[in-house]
Amino acid sequence: xxxxxxxxxxxxxxxxxxxxxxxxxxxxxxxxxxxSSITRAMRPGEREGDKYxxxxxxxxxxxxxxxxxxxxxxxxxxxxxxxxKPVEKxxxxxxxxxxxxxxxxxxxxxxxxxxxxSIFIMPPSFAELKxxxxxxxxxxxxxxxxxxxxxxxxxxxxxxxxxxxxNDSITAAADDIMSVILSxxxxxxxxxxxxxxxxxxx
Ligand code: 5GP
Numbered sequence: 077x078x079x080x081x082x083x084x085x086x087x088x089x090x091x092x093x094x095x096x097x098x099x100x101x102x103x104x105x106x107x108x109x110x111x112s113s114i115t116r117a118m119r120p121g122e123r124e125g126d127k128y129x130x131x132x133x134x135x136x137x138x139x140x141x142x143x144x145x146x147x148x149x150x151x152x153x154x155x156x157x158x159x160x161k162p163v164e165k166x167x168x169x170x171x172x173x174x175x176x177x178x179x180x181x182x183x184x185x186x187x188x189x190x191x192x193x194s195i196f197i198m199p200p201s202f203a204e205l206k207x208x209x210x211x212x213x214x215x216x217x218x219x220x221x222x223x224x225x226x227x228x229x230x231x232x233x234x235x236x237x238x239x240x241x242x243n244d245s246i247t248a249a250a251d252d253i254m255s256v257i258l259s260x261x262x263x264x265x266x267x268x269x270x271x272x273x274x275x276x277x278x
Contacts, residue, residue: 077170077269078170078261078267078270080169080170080171082191083174083193083256084192084194085174085175086181086182086195086196086230087197087199088227089227090199090223091198091243092249093197096197096250096253100250100254103254104257106171107174108172110163110173112127112129112177113128113157113159115130115132115136116152145160148184149177149178172257178226186236191266193256194237195241195253195256196240196241197243198234198241209227
């Protein structure tokens with residue numbers, strides 16, 4: 077069996093990446109999503125285990141100590157981390173998995189899994205990003221300012237990614253990610269088994 081692919085997806089708050097990813101998962105239900113463990117408070121509309129496991133700082137620090145995380149980072153005062161086991165399981169079972177992380181998390185994963193493919197979701201403009209963040213109405217002005225600050229820092233690091241997809245249309249951006257997933261499934265490092273299989277029967 078060929079190994080599954082790991083796809084790192086980043087994009088600043090307000091880039092619309094959650095909506096794009098929701099569209100992608102609607103079109104490609106066999107794709108897996110890495111559920112992050114995080115310590116920030118749940119927002120209205122969020123559900124435990126959907127995208128995040130909401131845990132205490134103590135539990136998070138235990139996970140760090142026990143080396144249960146593939147990467148972790150502090151973002152606007154809260155811990156965010158990717159549990160290691162589900163990612164390893166997906167890859168070994170030949171399934172593709174999306175890991176949504178910030179730029180620091182992406183850099184840590186690239187170090188550990190150099191074969192991972194990274195995609196940056198870019199908002200069409202900074203003004204649009206700001207409009208989306210303010211329009212969401214779920215955070216205080218101070219938190220929005222912090223998120224805008226961090227968005228600027230993330231956009232400055234977009235060149236670290238293999239692909240940049242501009243989100244000016246949700247369906248087009250989801251299709252673009254699908255193309256990346258499809259083309260990377262043909263990469264030689266994902267198809268080592270086929271070489272052995274063909275050679276074993278000659
Ligand atoms: P939010 O609080 O808006 O849901 O997420 C804030 C930031 O944390 C986003 O940039 C998001 O991509 C990132 N993020 C989500 N899960 C993880 C994770 O497991 N690790 C890291 N490093 N960042 C994450």
